[in-house]
Amino acid sequence: MTLIFDATPENIEKAATRLRSGELVALPTETVYGLGADATNDHAVASIFAAKGRPTFNPVIVHFRDKSEAEKAVEFNDKAELLASLFWPGPLTLILPRRDDANISLLCSAGLPTLAVRCPAHPVAQQLIKALGSPIAAPSANKSGSLSPTTPQHVLQSLGENVGMILAGGKVAVGLESTVVDMTGDVPTLLRPGAVTLEDLRHHLGEVRVELEAGGAHPKSPGQILKHYAPKTRLRLKAVDVKPGEALLAFGSIKFMGVQGGGAAKDLPANARLNLSEREDLNEAAANLFSMLHQLDAGGFAAIAVMDIPELGLGMAINDRLRRAAGAQ
Numbered sequence: 156m157t158l159i160f161d162a163t164p165e166n167i168e169k170a171a172t173r174l175r176s177g178e179l180v181a182l183p184t185e186t187v188y189g190l191g192a193d194a195t196n197d198h199a200v201a202s203i204f205a206a207k208g209r210p211t212f213n214p215v216i217v218h219f220r221d222k223s224e225a226e227k228a229v230e231f232n233d234k235a236e237l238l239a240s241l242f243w244p245g246p247l248t249l250i251l252p253r254r255d256d257a258n259i260s261l262l263c264s265a266g267l268p269t270l271a272v273r274c275p276a277h278p279v280a281q282q283l284i285k286a287l288g289s290p291i292a293a294p295s296a297n298k299s300g301s302l303s304p305t306t307p308q309h310v311l312q313s314l315g316e317n318v319g320m321i322l323a324g325g326k327v328a329v330g331l332e333s334t335v336v337d338m339t340g341d342v343p344t345l346l347r348p349g350a351v352t353l354e355d356l357r358h359h360l361g362e363v364r365v366e367l368e369a370g371g372a373h374p375k376s377p378g379q380i381l382k383h384y385a386p387k388t389r390l391r392l393k394a395v396d397v398k399p400g401e402a403l404l405a406f407g408s409i410k411f412m413g414v415q416g417g418g419a420a421k422d423l424p425a426n427a428r429l430n431l432s433e434r435e436d437l438n439e440a441a442a443n444l445f446s447m448l449h450q451l452d453a454g455g456f457a458a459i460a461v462m463d464i465p466e467l468g469l470g471m472a473i474n475d476r477l478r479r480a481a482g483a484q
């Protein structure tokens with residue numbers, strides 16, 4: 156039986172007890188819901204892969220209560236120190252060399268000499284890590300290849316019986332997965348755009364490379380080669396109008412948008428037109444993206460027409476997820 160639990164202090168203790176005995180618990184973070192396991196327990200981490208249907212070559216992010224705990228698992232360098240001091244706790248994941256004496260399951264690294272580390276800002280995630288007394292390994296709490304969950308209900312829909320306990324922390328604040336930066340080379344490399352933007356990174360670090368697409372046979376981030384974030388309904392990007400039978404995922408005003416064959420987009424039924432942000436606020440759009448895609452995907456439409464989103468700040472992360480979703484279809 157799968158159950159959604161309010162994140163009361165008692166339920167957080169219960170969740171920690173489950174984690175300690177090697178079970179999985181879904182937990183809220185400020186980005187998306189995660190499927191958590193005790194990161195020091197091989198058996199528990201292995202069951203994450205089984206529950207998600209995730210290829211075992213895809214490594215998992217480990218969540219720490221603070222930087223001093225993360226330092227026990229990975230080797231920091233000056234630039235990584237700077238980013239951690241600026242953006243932790245928060246939606247930023249750093250790829251760093253794994254320490255030989257790290258007590259983190261090797262499965263989290265999936266054979267790489269590195270580990271992805273982050274300190275989540277969500278109070279429930281923080282409390283759960285503290286209650287467990289160990290770091291938590293957690294990918295997004297969805298079946299591999301489908302949309303990331305931004306509500307407890309999304310987790311339940313995607314993973315069902317595969318997770319025994321879902322801690323509810325309401326709708327998440329950011330709505331997109333954390334920014335992933337590889338800090339192991341001379342020049343930091345952005346692997347996955349997120350709420351800590353490329354502009355933020357360049358402002359503080361100077362040169363930052365961008366490697367979002369899988370480059371060759373050995374992509375830096377194994378997750379890059381996977382079909383990701385895909386709804387079942389086809390997406391049509393940069394739409395300037397709506398075709399009959401389509402739903403509209405808007406950004407900004409739709410006052411002047413038409414429906415092919417006649418009619419105005421604003422007159423579509425309310426369940427066929429959702430707006431990521433009427434006032435063109437990219438933070439609001441990011442927070443709405445996955446839940447609106449989930450909603451429209453369930454509506455049985457011929458396709459989802461998605462309006463253009465500027466490639467600025469968080470827009471880069473939103474467009475990355477949309478392109479992957481469209482490319483995976």
Ligand code: TXA
Pocket residue numbers: 184186187188189190213214215216248250263264267269270271293294295296331332333334335375376377378379
């Ligand atoms: O916001 C988030 O990051 C959420 C919450 C739960 O923290 N987690 C998340 O995890 O999105 P996941 O597993 O769905 O995505 C992690 C990405 C994958 O693309 C994976 O390949 C990459 O990070 N990754 C993990 N460890 C890595 C490593 N050592 N080197 C390169 N890429 C790594």
Ligand code: MG
Pocket residue numbers: 294295303
């Ligand atoms: Mg994921």
